[in-house]
Amino acid sequence: MHELSIIASIVEIAEAEVQKAGAQRVESIELEIGELAGIEFSALDFAWEVGVSQTVLENAERHVNRISGQARCSECDTTFEMQALYDPCPGCGSYFSEIIKGKELSVKALTVS
Amino acid sequence: MCGICGCGQPDGAVTIRKIDLKKVNFGKVTPLGAVSPLGHHDHDHHHVHAAAMNQAPGKTVLQIEQDILGKNNLLAERNKGFFEAKNILALNLVSSPGSGKTALLERTLADLKGEIPCFVIEGDQQTSNDADRIAATGAEVVQINTGKGCHLEADMVNEAMRQLKPTDGSLLFIENVGNLVCPAMFDLGEGARVVIISVTEGDDKPLKYPDMFHSSQLCIINKIDLLPYVNFSVEKVKEYAKRVSHITEFIELSATTGAGMDEWYAWLKKQRNTRLAP
Numbered sequence: 539m540h541e542l543s544i545i546a547s548i549v550e551i552a553e554a555e556v557q558k559a560g561a562q563r564v565e566s567i568e569l570e571i572g573e574l575a576g577i578e579f580s581a582l583d584f585a586w587e588v589g590v591s592q593t594v595l596e597n598a599e600r601h602v603n604r605i606s607g608q609a610r611c612s613e614c615d616t617t618f619e620m621q622a623l624y625d626p627c628p629g630c631g632s633y634f635s636e637i638i639k640g641k642e643l644s645v646k647a648l649t650v651s
Numbered sequence: 652m653c654g655i656c657g658c659g660q661p662d663g664a665v666t667i668r669k670i671d672l673k674k675v676n677f678g679k680v681t682p683l684g685a686v687s688p689l690g691h692h693d694h695d696h697h698h699v700h701a702a703a704m705n706q707a708p709g710k711t712v713l714q715i716e717q718d719i720l721g722k723n724n725l726l727a728e729r730n731k732g733f734f735e736a737k738n739i740l741a742l743n744l745v746s747s748p749g750s751g752k753t754a755l756l757e758r759t760l761a762d763l764k765g766e767i768p769c770f771v772i773e774g775d776q777q778t779s780n781d782a783d784r785i786a787a788t789g790a791e792v793v794q795i796n797t798g799k800g801c802h803l804e805a806d807m808v809n810e811a812m813r814q815l816k817p818t819d820g821s822l823l824f825i826e827n828v829g830n831l832v833c834p835a836m837f838d839l840g841e842g843a844r845v846v847i848i849s850v851t852e853g854d855d856k857p858l859k860y861p862d863m864f865h866s867s868q869l870c871i872i873n874k875i876d877l878l879p880y881v882n883f884s885v886e887k888v889k890e891y892a893k894r895v896s897h898i899t900e901f902i903e904l905s906a907t908t909g910a911g912m913d914e915w916y917a918w919l920k921k922q923r924n925t926r927l928a929p
Contacts, residue, residue: 540802543802544836547719547723548719551715555713555715559711565710569719575836622861623862623865624858624861624894633893633895634897643719643720644716644717644719645716646714647712647715647716648712648715650710651711
């Protein structure tokens, strides 16, 4: 359940930003998470409330931009949607590909007050 | 409350200590969640921060675009720099519990004794059982107990190295917490990641836990002496792992009988030589 330590890192980022801005709390937070980033979205949902309690993120509205995975086949150059790391290229069937999207894991924006 | 899993334990649950068979000394370290964030400072004078000057009354939107793993990755880079400057080959050993990581290390340390200086960082939730086994081989070892944590992070390794003090040109084995999921996300600054799977596990593990196989450069298939007794296909596990990562190399061995260990030592020496400064 590494999602809780991911939430702890998000809290740390938010607390630093709130302090820098001289604010008190976070009204809303926008996260960008790729579907190949290694995050289980349901585990993140499950752990969020506990992870942010008694922090600046308590009661903050959470927006998650889910970025679907995309890869480029190294054999035939086809760009395709990748749902799992072992998905073959739909064009030529090769497993030899590079991930070009879906590994994102960042805090995009915070609204503080 | 603990920031790792939300349990009722206090935050200081991570412990890191060097094993001294004569004198056992527990040392508390600051857990990741309690470290001051970058940019934070405590002082008693007042000045206006740039961000606060632009602050409209009420709500302010901050476009920060910060990598959530940024702090761990930054610390991992510091570890990496330390390893490079000291010509240390650091390996992050990852696997399920029970794949034989510690047994592999015990045999490796015994066989390489007198040839290559070796240091070990052991990661487990609880106990120093593994570190005690390693210490019995005569190797310097630090045990990290993560408490409820399910993986090692770069700051724990950094802290452990301050106690371990690995020497120039040495090999550093970091045995991660037995877990094929969580350690995949956390760079420790290692030179290479080694995933270990034993033939008593399912040969479809690379597909079930693709993140770990995707991020590893070497896959060790352990306990091959048990192959006649189990339903495990070496070819299948290789094929599945290659679907997930096309750079992974494979070594089949048995830490118990010693079969295949020479190939592992040759790999270690090759990796070490390519990193040693001319």
